[in-house]
Amino acid sequence: KAGVTQTPRYLIKTRGQQVTLSCSPISGHRSVSWYQQTPGQGLQFLFEYFSETQRNKGNFPGRFSGRQFSNSRSEMNVSTLELGDSALYLCASSLETSAIGELFFGEGSRLTVL
């Protein structure tokens, strides 16, 4: 059974650009949640999608957005990139909502903003 797949694994952008990250959950999982990890702030919850609906959102500015498709694959987008957006972005999938289901994490997408 394939695990959670995140693409791309590494990317470099410049300030002001935008980026889209992709997360393919484990087959059959309907929940995808996104997290940002930085050395200064640690791991922080971004948002969760379940059956194409955003269920919860963390304390991030509107530049951070996401969506989920009918096949449960999810994308997150960051517009007008800032240096502080450099981070490891992780997604996790769950069979049910992450409130009650075990989480399975991807390897992450490491974003560097220059």
Add this chain to the structure above:
Amino acid sequence: KNEVEQSPQNLTAQEGEFITINCSYSVGISALHWLQQHPGGGIVSLFMLSSGKKKHGRLIATINIQEKHSSLHITASHPRDSAVYICAVKTSGSRLTFGEGTQLTVNP
């Protein structure tokens, strides 16, 4: 004060030692996760707890809901256990709040 506090921040042990990592939280939760992160970033969920105790191999996790405290124990530690261990709590809805992590190094 962080909603989730872990201790210690860093822990060095000799192979074979019994290890305990603690997690205290200040909010109401529906569940608590213990996560393991190896260099390179990948995270593995070790346990999800809402009460009592769970055991998997050499790993044991306990939670005391009244005291808002959880512990992760590793028996007969091994160098391959070296990683960052992170406590995370599920608060309102599906939101996860994370501790800062404990860097564990097990020397041979």
